[in-house]
Amino acid sequence: MSTVGELVGTAGAEPAQGHTLLLDDQLCFALYAASRAVTARYRPLLEELGLTYPQYLVMLVLWEQDSISVRDLGAALQLESSTLSPLLKRLEAGGLLRRERRPDDERSVAIRLTEAGARLEERARTVPVDIGAAMGLTPEQHTLTQQLLRLLTANVSQG
Amino acid sequence: MSTVGELVGTAGAEPAQGHTLLLDDQLCFALYAASRAVTARYRPLLEELGLTYPQYLVMLVLWEQDSISVRDLGAALQLESSTLSPLLKRLEAGGLLRRERRPDDERSVAIRLTEAGARLEERARTVPVDIGAAMGLTPEQHTLTQQLLRLLTANVSQG
């Protein structure tokens, strides 16, 4: 199967939300398995950059917007400071970023890329291309999946 | 938006696979965020059962097929023994299952539900209903998402 139409067409006869306890019926499991499978696919690519997958996500945000607070980074990635703080410490130890207290608000910590951190962006450019190819979805499927996942996330997060 | 048609319709003008480094363009991030959001939604429900989310998945498999090897459990959930072994040890400590070496193959360990483990199934029956409601997807969206995720997983896993 390769198109959205075919996917809809092959939805078939079994119940979409039968609410059974069968593992294969659970959308949640499909989501959990897909997330780990994609992360696993990233792993060897990111290893060449010296990054883990969550570290890569942090770098994506920083390449997009340098000098961001831990708070705003957490809002962007939906991660707690208890997850980010040690992760950022590791990236700092790796020389990719610096952490400095904001002078105007000593509670806040500004995350800034180092020269090495900024340079890494070039080497990361091929990563989305490679992953996109590995995903093997048509543009329609790609967009549709993204929108369904965003809808799902929005509903599930304080629905 | 609520129907598949509307979702396709609102796919809009931005590139589906533009291969940029923008976080919001990454399907991978939508997947990662959705998976954690759904797991978070499960957490309070599963806490009442004394289970974590991966533990719940193990129990789903066992309720479906009691007496399964660690190997087959790993195949069903796509988890390594290094993840399952400690997890199963915790479930055993919680009195939900037993682990015993297979007499015919001493390498293999059979996982069997205890009486308490089997009883827990009743209390878990409402969980998929509650989660399904929280997800707020139409039956078509639900099925479509599941199929897209399965396709994605299949492609990404050794594509």
Add this chain to the structure above:
DNA sequence: TACTAATTAGTTGTGTGCAACTTAATCGCG
């Protein structure tokens, strides 16, 4: 201005996940 409430980042403890490795048992081939 005092002083409490809220905010920000970080720490601690627990439970995954996975790579790399170990141990024990079985398989399979000569």
Add this chain to the structure above:
DNA sequence: CGCGATTAAGTTGCACACAACTAATTAGTA
């Protein structure tokens, strides 16, 4: 049969994730 290769489960080490908590700072209000 002998013995190296394979398989199954588990251990170790590292890096997330998150709940619960702490420390420091700022905001807001009587």
